[in-house]
Amino acid sequence: MGRRSYLEGVKERARRALSKPSPYGPDVDIARFAPASGDADLGDPRVVSRAAEVGVNLRGASRGFYYQVDSVVKMYRSLVPGLEIMRIDEAIEERWDEIEPYLWRAVAPDTDKYTALVALRGMGGYFIRVRRGVRVELPIQACFFLTGGAQLLHNIVVLEPGAEATVVTGCTAMRERPGLHVGITEVFVGEGARVVDIMVHSWGRAMHVRPRTGVVVEHGGSYASLYINMSRVETLQTMPRVRLVGEGSRAYTASIVLGLGSSVLDVGSLVELGGCGASAQNIGRAVARDSSSVVSRLAVVGAAPGTRGYVECSGLMLSPSASIEAVPALRALVEDSELFHEASIGRLRDEDIAYLVSKGLSRREAIAMLVRGFVEIDLGFLTPQVREGLRRTLDMLAERSL
Amino acid sequence: MLLLRDVAVEVGGRVVVRRASIEIPRGEIHLLLGPNASGKTTLLRGVVGYPGYRIARGEAMLGGVDLRPLTMEERVAAGIGIAFQWLPRLRGVRLRRLLEKIVSKRLGGSSREVEEEVRRIARLLSIEHLLDRDVGAGFSGGEGKRVEVATLLAQRPRVALVDEPDSGVDVDSVFMVAQGLEELMREGTEAMLIVTHTGFIARSMRHSRAYVMLGGEIVYSGPSGEVLRAVLEKGFSWLRGGSDG
Numbered sequence: 001m002g003r004r005s006y007l008e009g010v011k012e013r014a015r016r017a018l019s020k021p022s023p024y025g026p027d028v029d030i031a032r033f034a035p036a037s038g039d040a041d042l043g044d045p046r047v048v049s050r051a052a053e054v055g056v057n058l059r060g061a062s063r064g065f066y067y068q069v070d071s072v073v074k075m076y077r078s079l080v081p082g083l084e085i086m087r088i089d090e091a092i093e094e095r096w097d098e099i100e101p102y103l104w105r106a107v108a109p110d111t112d113k114y115t116a117l118v119a120l121r122g123m124g125g126y127f128i129r130v131r132r133g134v135r136v137e138l139p140i141q142a143c144f145f146l147t148g149g150a151q152l153l154h155n156i157v158v159l160e161p162g163a164e165a166t167v168v169t170g171c172t173a174m175r176e177r178p179g180l181h182v183g184i185t186e187v188f189v190g191e192g193a194r195v196v197d198i199m200v201h202s203w204g205r206a207m208h209v210r211p212r213t214g215v216v217v218e219h220g221g222s223y224a225s226l227y228i229n230m231s232r233v234e235t236l237q238t239m240p241r242v243r244l245v246g247e248g249s250r251a252y253t254a255s256i257v258l259g260l261g262s263s264v265l266d267v268g269s270l271v272e273l274g275g276c277g278a279s280a281q282n283i284g285r286a287v288a289r290d291s292s293s294v295v296s297r298l299a300v301v302g303a304a305p306g307t308r309g310y311v312e313c314s315g316l317m318l319s320p321s322a323s324i325e326a327v328p329a330l331r332a333l334v335e336d337s338e339l340f341h342e343a344s345i346g347r348l349r350d351e352d353i354a355y356l357v358s359k360g361l362s363r364r365e366a367i368a369m370l371v372r373g374f375v376e377i378d379l380g381f382l383t384p385q386v387r388e389g390l391r392r393t394l395d396m397l398a399e400r401s402l
Numbered sequence: 403m404l405l406l407r408d409v410a411v412e413v414g415g416r417v418v419v420r421r422a423s424i425e426i427p428r429g430e431i432h433l434l435l436g437p438n439a440s441g442k443t444t445l446l447r448g449v450v451g452y453p454g455y456r457i458a459r460g461e462a463m464l465g466g467v468d469l470r471p472l473t474m475e476e477r478v479a480a481g482i483g484i485a486f487q488w489l490p491r492l493r494g495v496r497l498r499r500l501l502e503k504i505v506s507k508r509l510g511g512s513s514r515e516v517e518e519e520v521r522r523i524a525r526l527l528s529i530e531h532l533l534d535r536d537v538g539a540g541f542s543g544g545e546g547k548r549v550e551v552a553t554l555l556a557q558r559p560r561v562a563l564v565d566e567p568d569s570g571v572d573v574d575s576v577f578m579v580a581q582g583l584e585e586l587m588r589e590g591t592e593a594m595l596i597v598t599h600t601g602f603i604a605r606s607m608r609h610s611r612a613y614v615m616l617g618g619e620i621v622y623s624g625p626s627g628e629v630l631r632a633v634l635e636k637g638f639s640w641l642r643g644g645s646d647g
Contacts, residue, residue, distance in 0.1 A: 372495070
């Protein structure tokens with residue numbers, strides 16, 4: 001299909017969905033937010049420090065990166081042969097035949113009003129492609145910074161057969177300004193390819209955040225993702241959909257979210273086991289403090305023979321006025337699919353705190369250590385550099401829970 | 403160093419330890435003997451200020467500092483350390499991380515020094531294989547006791563209270579625990595009180611005085627060799643209704 005007619009079809013579907021609410025999370029009046037100017041500088045110490053919080057080192061050496069402020073693309077580059085990083089509008093303009101098989105294929109433009117908004121008024125986002133058989137050793141860094149207003153972007157990541165890469169995306173904002181961030185991310189993992197997709201969010205208290213992610217994994221491919229939200233936000237709702245369509249494909253998805261203040265968080269993921277022998281682990285950790293409200297929705301659908309899925313949904317209450325709802329869901333569409341789940345919500349045990357205080361920790365240090373333990377997950381699949389960075393991020397999350 | 407005079411300890415408003423007097427001079431290790439449920443553990447928890455345990459009467463001094471008005475956090479900061487009979491399972495808290503945290507509070511040094519100190523302690527107690535496991539996760543009885551002693555070595559308190567280091571463990575572990583406690587005294591801990599109802603650990607380490615607690619009261623005390631001989635020969639029953647030796 002030609003570019004113009006394809007894009008017009010997308011826009012037409014989007015127009016019809018502009019008032020379609022998401023089934024989950026509070027509804028946001030999207031008309032309130034206009035795109036901001038993008039006048040913050042990447043050298044601004046406030047920007048550098050906020051980016052560091054979400055795991056992106058703007059001053060460090062990276063061999064592949066993409067940085068955007070508001071709707072303005074600031075810098076992007078790849079120094080690795082076989083790794084392409086482009087602006088999405090550039091890819092649509094110059095590489096239509098190459099991007100067309102992926103554009104709006106894993107996330108439908110009429111999913112809800114937020115996807116529709118990006119389809120109609122999106123500005124920015126990246127197209128990252130790792131060529132067949134190429135292994136990108138260092139993580140590819142992306143950072144989206146919002147000074148206020150609307151940030152509507154569209155990212156596409158393509159791992160060709162046998163390729164391997166880690167993408168670390170940090171999203172952050174000026175603390176107090178109202179804003180809306182909608183990020184569409186479509187990830188395609190080719191045959192035998194492997195990708196680690198890490199996203200760390202640290203927003204402001206007046207921000208509404210609606211990431212929309214779709215993933216397709218082919219034969220023998222592997223997708224591992226880790227999503228962390230570590231600061232106060234007005235509302236956040238996301239439910240990535242991972243489709244394991246290939247035989248023997250695998251997914252590990254983990255979300256760790258901290259609810260602070262009066263934040264309303266509705267975070268989860270759905271993994272569909274569509275290929276024979278596909279397997280997935282879907283892990284969620286929710287920590288709720290103050291009067292925050294957190295819903296953790298984790299689902300696995302067994303739709304092919306020989307599939308295995310596991311859901312683990314845990315919540316930690318740190319305040320009597322917070323709330324957590326854990327919603328694990330298993331759905332089998334074939335006989336030969338083994339699905340399991342565990343779910344629990346609780347508070348820190350007084351005797352555990354007392355034990356640590358008896359060993360010389362202050363009460364505050366004891367609570368931080370126990371919260372840090374609660375959000376500990378297996379990071380063995382990461383490279384040492386990324387693992388170390390994420391450990392620091394989780395340390396910071398535990399500190400903020402106090 | 404540690405002075406308890408006519409101490410009573412309440413748990414949830416109920417007096418469990420009615421009267422206990424213990425004085426441990428600098429450099430000495432004392433034993434507290436007694437059958438199950440006689441109040442030994444309650445006394446230790448009362449001294450360290452464990453939540454829910456309160457010294458209701460008597461005097462409790464650590465090197466001239468009155469412990470009674472202090473919280474557990476303050477008593478630990480003043481120099482009281484405790485090794486529990488059982489340790490909790492702490493989800494996601496790796497033993498290495500806990501020991502590093504305790505050591506870093508004592509040394510305040512670089513992360514490299516802290517890591518080396520943790521390795522040294524782990525080697526001494528043969529718990530290297532537990533360092534990357536969650537605290538208390540599937541530890542055997544002996545491993546749990548060794549880990550508790552490791553926390554004391556990491557902390558190096560002025561006075562160590564050690565609860566039942568020899569119950570439910572094999573001979574090798576008792577020997578290692580005893581070595582660890584002796585090492586703790588060499589490294590600067592000034593006094594130690596060990597609770598035991600079998601006296602098993604007493605064979606593997608030095609000690610100078612022992613007390614027997616029955617029904618919440620210390621009813622007998624004396625040189626540890628003599629007290630141990632009497633208890634091992636005659637049990638505790640002959641002391642019921644007796645007075646301090």
